[in-house]
Amino acid sequence: MGLATGAPVVVEVLRGEAVESRHLGALAVVHAAGALHMAWGDVDRPVFPRSAVKLLQALPLVTSGAADAFALSDAELALACASHSGEPAHVATAQGWLARLGLTAEHLECGTQWPAREPVLRALAARGEVAGPLHNNCSGKHCGFLCLACHLCPRSGGADPAGFARGYVAREHPVMREVTRALELTTGQDLARAPRGIDGCSIPTYALPLRALALAFARVGTGSGLPPDAATAAARLRRAVAKAPFMVGGTDRFDTQVMQALGERLCCKVGAEGVYCASLPELGLGLALKIEDGASRAAEAVMAEIALQLLRPSGETGALLHRLAAPVLRNWRGTEVGRLRVRMGN
Amino acid sequence: MGLATGAPVVVEVLRGEAVESRHLGALAVVHAAGALHMAWGDVDRPVFPRSAVKLLQALPLVTSGAADAFALSDAELALACASHSGEPAHVATAQGWLARLGLTAEHLECGTQWPAREPVLRALAARGEVAGPLHNNCSGKHCGFLCLACHLCPRSGGADPAGFARGYVAREHPVMREVTRALELTTGQDLARAPRGIDGCSIPTYALPLRALALAFARVGTGSGLPPDAATAAARLRRAVAKAPFMVGGTDRFDTQVMQALGERLCCKVGAEGVYCASLPELGLGLALKIEDGASRAAEAVMAEIALQLLRPSGETGALLHRLAAPVLRNWRGTEVGRLRVRMGN
Numbered sequence: 001m002g003l004a005t006g007a008p009v010v011v012e013v014l015r016g017e018a019v020e021s022r023h024l025g026a027l028a029v030v031h032a033a034g035a036l037h038m039a040w041g042d043v044d045r046p047v048f049p050r051s052a053v054k055l056l057q058a059l060p061l062v063t064s065g066a067a068d069a070f071a072l073s074d075a076e077l078a079l080a081c082a083s084h085s086g087e088p089a090h091v092a093t094a095q096g097w098l099a100r101l102g103l104t105a106e107h108l109e110c111g112t113q114w115p116a117r118e119p120v121l122r123a124l125a126a127r128g129e130v131a132g133p134l135h136n137n138c139s140g141k142h143c144g145f146l147c148l149a150c151h152l153c154p155r156s157g158g159a160d161p162a163g164f165a166r167g168y169v170a171r172e173h174p175v176m177r178e179v180t181r182a183l184e185l186t187t188g189q190d191l192a193r194a195p196r197g198i199d200g201c202s203i204p205t206y207a208l209p210l211r212a213l214a215l216a217f218a219r220v221g222t223g224s225g226l227p228p229d230a231a232t233a234a235a236r237l238r239r240a241v242a243k244a245p246f247m248v249g250g251t252d253r254f255d256t257q258v259m260q261a262l263g264e265r266l267c268c269k270v271g272a273e274g275v276y277c278a279s280l281p282e283l284g285l286g287l288a289l290k291i292e293d294g295a296s297r298a299a300e301a302v303m304a305e306i307a308l309q310l311l312r313p314s315g316e317t318g319a320l321l322h323r324l325a326a327p328v329l330r331n332w333r334g335t336e337v338g339r340l341r342v343r344m345g346n
Numbered sequence: 347m348g349l350a351t352g353a354p355v356v357v358e359v360l361r362g363e364a365v366e367s368r369h370l371g372a373l374a375v376v377h378a379a380g381a382l383h384m385a386w387g388d389v390d391r392p393v394f395p396r397s398a399v400k401l402l403q404a405l406p407l408v409t410s411g412a413a414d415a416f417a418l419s420d421a422e423l424a425l426a427c428a429s430h431s432g433e434p435a436h437v438a439t440a441q442g443w444l445a446r447l448g449l450t451a452e453h454l455e456c457g458t459q460w461p462a463r464e465p466v467l468r469a470l471a472a473r474g475e476v477a478g479p480l481h482n483n484c485s486g487k488h489c490g491f492l493c494l495a496c497h498l499c500p501r502s503g504g505a506d507p508a509g510f511a512r513g514y515v516a517r518e519h520p521v522m523r524e525v526t527r528a529l530e531l532t533t534g535q536d537l538a539r540a541p542r543g544i545d546g547c548s549i550p551t552y553a554l555p556l557r558a559l560a561l562a563f564a565r566v567g568t569g570s571g572l573p574p575d576a577a578t579a580a581a582r583l584r585r586a587v588a589k590a591p592f593m594v595g596g597t598d599r600f601d602t603q604v605m606q607a608l609g610e611r612l613c614c615k616v617g618a619e620g621v622y623c624a625s626l627p628e629l630g631l632g633l634a635l636k637i638e639d640g641a642s643r644a645a646e647a648v649m650a651e652i653a654l655q656l657l658r659p660s661g662e663t664g665a666l667l668h669r670l671a672a673p674v675l676r677n678w679r680g681t682e683v684g685r686l687r688v689r690m691g692n
Contacts, residue, residue: 013619013640015543018553020394021619021640048366111678114468118460125471136678197361198683207364273359273367293639294359294367332457332482337544 007345008041011291011298013329015338023298025274027289027306030214032224037285040344043214046195046207047290052271054141055081055237056186056216060178061144062233066151070100077240078247079140080147083270085250086115086124086135093247094139101143101150103162108133109169110142110201117250138201140247145203149175169202176203183208185230186216200272210288213277217286221267221279238267238279254300254324258307261317266307274299280310297340301325305342353691354387357637357644359675361684369644371620373635373652376560378570383631385557386690392541392553393636398617400487401427401583402532402562406524407490408579412497416446423586424593425486426493429616431596432461432470432481439593440485447489447496449508454479455515456488456547463596484547486593491549495521515548522549529554531576532562546618556634559623563632567613567625584613584625600646600670604653607663612653620645626656643686647671651688 013021026041036043058080061067067077076097084090098104113136115121124131133139149165152174158164168175180191187208195207218224220238223231241248242264249256255270268278274291276299287306291298304324307313313321329338359367372387382389404426407413413423422443430436444450459482461467470477479485495511498520504510514521526537533554541553564570566584569577587594588610595602601614614624620637622645633652637644650670653659659667675684 015394015551015553016541018392018394018541018543020543020553021638023639046364048361048364109679111680113678114464118467121464121467122460122471125468126474128472195362195364197364197366198677198681200677200683202677202679202681205361207361207366292367293369293641293644295639295641298639331544331546331548332459333455333548334457335544335548337546 006040008292009289009302010343011301012341012343013338014341015329020338023291023293023295025289025291025298025302026210027287027302028210028214029285029287029306029310030211030218032215032218032222032284032286034215036211039211043210045209047210047213047275047288048197048205048207048273049213049275049277049288050199050205050271050273051083051138052269052275052277052288053183053213053216054083054269055220055234055241055267056183057141057179058144058237059182059186059230059233061148062236063229064148064151064178066148067236069151070147072097072147074240074243075247076140076143077237078244080144081237081241081269082140082248083137084140084247085117085120085253086113086131086137087120087250090140090247090250091134094134094143097143098146101146101161103146103150103165105132105134107146107162107165108136108139108142109167110136110138113137117252120250136201142201145175145179148178152178171204179203182230186219186226187212188215210290213288214286217277217279217288218284219286221281221286222284224284238264238281241267254303257320258304258324261320262307262311262313265311268303268307270296270299276303278303278307283310285310297327301327301340301342305344309344352386354638355635355648356689357647358687358689359684360687366684369637369639369641371635371637371644371648372556373633373648374556374560375631375633375652375656376557376564378561378564378568378630378632380561382557389556389560391555393556393559393621393634394543394551394553394619395559395621395623395634396545396551396617396619397429397484398615398621398623398634399529399559399562400429400615401566401580401587401613402529403487403525404490404583405528405532405576405579407494408582409575410494410497410524412494413582415497416493418443418493420586420589421593422486422489423583424590426490427583427587427615428486428594429483430486430593431463431466431599432459432477432483433466433596436486436593436596437480440480440489443489444492447493447507449492449496449511451478451480453492453508453511454482454485454488455513456482456484459483463598466596482547488547491521491525494524517550525549528576532565532572533558534561556636559634560632563623563625563634564630565632567627567632568630570630584610584627587613600649603666604650604670607666608653608657608659611657614649614653616642616645622649624649624653629656631656643673647673647686647688651690655690
């Protein structure tokens, strides 16, 4: 058990028996009441959480009443919290949602992204199709933003939801102001004072200490420290994600596999540049981690390792997490050439 | 100017004005006579050079007489030193070479790889084709191994080159023994004592100090310290690469762009897991670098920065290297969201 100034997590990449590459990371595990439970590395340095906080960003979709007004399904709510692979089920769900809003893919401001998973990309190209904004891993989150805009528009005295929604990725847009408030509410941080950047999908992203991000996920996992409507909304989103984990990622994706196995015991989400955030409701804990160099392979291994240590799953779920915590590396012929090894000494 | 124990190279990944991620690297610049010219980080720790030493591995193809016997073109010699993108020109060159040997793609033991560059992969899938061993980034190197096998076969008293070649990726195969000897000759290292692993394309890879890898590239850039036949072979391979830089990489690839601009002034080669090796013949220097976490984006930026510092190119070539040393990062909509920054203080 370390303190905030403990040694970093180390992830070694082995080729044969030799260490070929090495990743360093920081990790905070925090109680819902705010106390640090465990820490590795510097958990007070600001980190851009990127897509790891999509569940927090989706809270206003529920607390505003938009989710009820548009009768959102678990699949749609999960898609709002997703970094999906752009597979047919993701695209169809986003498309159906937009249609119910009276909108189309043209209203999405996330940009076009070809699916990041090679087999998905190949299948799309082989069908003679081209990618569009619906395939963007953030299209579900952006459907959520558009849905919130459609809900806020009449309240704001407007009659043209599409017009009202335009430019929703801007920091000063009413939709993004709601999203910012949800981040402030859950993390307890003043985002006006946080380092700011533009995210991959064009919305603002704010750098926050891992300790504060972990606290936010302890809160959304327990409801503790949140107003009742936010606590209820968080529970609803977590349930939706647990019921539709494919929507959050896709075929062979880490988050999908882990949440298919663990259900509501773990609500975890990857972010670009080596970030993970997660709630562990039964323990009243939240966690946030960042691999310093931004490597996803290391972030996933550490996420699996800490889930093993904290949840101690048995049977097939335990075996899955052991595989993900120490993944085998194979070359183009399928020969085993190495593996990852997480070191969490302190 | 640092010493072997100097501070590492740091590559910062900026989002807005904040550092989002950070890479550390080691870099050795060595004179052909063996003296260390500049160093950052630990240049004595063994590093798997991976594909960065393909030019060294191609030396026996020339010194054995195989290149002359089969009248290899510059494009073919460059392809033997390549980690190519599997574009039509690469595939056609490999295929033509194999046909002249009386062999086919089935004799390649590198495994199947879909092109790593997304547009190339998409184009292949959109044509309704599937990838095979010819698309593997190492297929040219393996054509070289097969060509060497065809040349060695009659000398070994055999009459069945395809049979003789079978299993050429194994460490004890006559072809691989020649390749190992070339690595030992140029680096001055005893590979029997080096940490060993299996490379992505199934041949052995040996971990060697950056200092020794840099020395090898100073030697192949100058001929100094090499037997005459190896010096001549190295010069021929460097010329071939400079004449056919597209073959070494492909569209928009770092090595291709840089060598198209610099010609014979720089012979550089990327390796997996954040490695670069290069010869700078006019300065009598070789260099080798490794990003600790294996990130290619950082390795490329450092390679561009050190080329700028050592070669001081002007005009368009200088501008290209400045762009590659501090690349701009854009999101899915093309908005500039950050950049890389190399710090080489000591």
